[in-house]
Amino acid sequence: MPHIHLPEGLPGIVSGFAFRPETARPMRELAEILLRGPSSLTSGEREMIATFVSTRNDCYFCQTSHRAAAAHHLDGNYELVDAVRFNHQHAPVSAKLKALLEIAGKVQQDGKAVLAEDIERARQEGATDLEIHDTVLIAAAFCMYNRYVDGLATFTPQDQQLYDQMGARMAREGYVQPAHRAQAAADTH
């Protein structure tokens, strides 16, 4: 049961967003820019970074929903997303993305854990300043979303099909449409 009285039946972060629309708006906008805005990293790559960090933070709702969103950006390739989640150094992704995931993993522990060598490695593999910046901020932002979701003990559905549908919608419609919330509510009822 959630720690506070959140609107019933809404899953995970959606319930916190419904409780406090004033903070929901910038939180949704941030996710939209970071994961779906114009970038030299694909949305699939960026969703994998978000999923990887949420997995390290052991946040069930975020890792499961963003895992599905990443897979929907990647032609339904859940295997690739899971390879990144659990063993990114041996996943069939670019050397650049591996280096960025390494940075994201350090940020998840503590910003100060990111070393000049980590940045140098990413740069050698072709990462730009903007890609490094966004990797750090995606990782940092999911250290926020994960704590928000778990810190309020929000409702966490277990139905995998629900997450697949949620991920499809996140990949297709993004994070700012009001339709997102209404649909998520409808799906869980």
Next chain:
Amino acid sequence: MAHISLPDGIPGIRGPMMFRPETAKPLNELVDVLLRGPHPLSPGERELIEAFVSSENDCTYCQTIHGAIAAHHLGGDEELVRSVKRDFQHAAISDKLKALLAIAGKVQLGGKHVTSEDVDQARRLGATDLEIHDTVLIAAVFCMCNRYVDGLATWAPEDPDFYRQRAAKIAVDGYVASTLGSGAATAAG
């Protein structure tokens, strides 16, 4: 030296915010709502929660600037801010704020550390759902900001007067205006 090429001479989070104004906008809006919006907790109390979390995360820039803003809101009482960071259970603050700080400290470790006993305790001392929600979210947001600031190895000035002057400006103008503001604001920083 910062890990990426940030604008010269701009301290802390303002460097990456100038580097990436698209993400700076929702970040500043979120912080403005949480720390300065209409609320049963005073801006001073909310800044204390923030300074405490940033101190637990050992983020020099964030804990110093938000400590200075808290002190500014609390009649210049820098010792009170230090005592909250050092040992809030024995600081001269309300029991309710102590209970909220205990929740914030759990969120800093990880959302799942927050127990229903922590929340019950805060409620017994008069905390409302909104206050508990915002405490969780303030703590989560600064787990993001701290990682953003340190993950890019931004510059933290050493002169305490720098922070006092910035704090006075932010306390009056808010985050959106002060951080992205005019050349004058930049010069003041």
